[in-house]
Amino acid sequence: MDDVTGPPAEAWSTSVAAVAAAGASAVVAVVLAVLTPDAAGRLLLSLAALGLGAAATLAALVRPRLRADADGLRIRRALGVTALTWGELGELSVVRTRRLGRDVPVLEINGAGVDGVLLVLTRLDLGAEPDDVLTRLHQLRPS
Numbered sequence: 001m002d003d004v005t006g007p008p009a010e011a012w013s014t015s016v017a018a019v020a021a022a023g024a025s026a027v028v029a030v031v032l033a034v035l036t037p038d039a040a041g042r043l044l045l046s047l048a049a050l051g052l053g054a055a056a057t058l059a060a061l062v063r064p065r066l067r068a069d070a071d072g073l074r075i076r077r078a079l080g081v082t083a084l085t086w087g088e089l090g091e092l093s094v095v096r097t098r099r100l101g102r103d104v105p106v107l108e109i110n111g112a113g114v115d116g117v118l119l120v121l122t123r124l125d126l127g128a129e130p131d132d133v134l135t136r137l138h139q140l141r142p143s
Contacts, residue, residue: 010140011064012126012133022056065125066133068140073109075119082119084111086142094130105130 029049033042062076072085090112096103104122107130111117126133 009067009069010136011067012121012128013062013064013066014059014124015127018124018127019056019059022052022059026050026052026056065127066121068137070142073137075109075121082111082117084109084117088112089141092134092137092141094134107133 026049029045029052033045033049036042036045058078062078065076067074067076072083072087072089075082075084088111090110091108092110093108094105095108096105098104107121107126109117109119109121111119121130121133123130
């Protein structure tokens with residue numbers, strides 16, 4: 001339950017449009033796999049459908065991906081939820097890496113009070129720019 005006196009909870013997750021597009025692409029891949037006469041093509045399309053379907057299902061199940069409130073952060077993952085209080089939280093930063101000729105920002109969350117927790121969230125995971133999420137997390141984090 002949200003603390004009435006603290007800042008309101010905020011949440012970030014993969015956009016519904018991206019989840020729907022992955023699901024629709026999986027369906028298209030299944031249809032094409034059924035219709036193609038080529039055995040190798042059928043195999044590749046089936047694998048693509050399986051991967052896209054798994055990605056869409058996972059993205060739908062882990063919503064919201066990141067939630068911040070007065071108590072701290074909750075990060076939903078495939079195998080459960082990682083909860084970090086603001087006291088357990090170490091450094092929050094946006095790291096930029098070069099991928100396929102462009103800079104890709106990712107939000108890194110270090111859990112200082114938890115053994116070896118490093119969580120990395122992309123723009124696709126958050127449904128927002130990591131820089132904007134970082135700014136908001138700094139605003140929500142108690143001094």
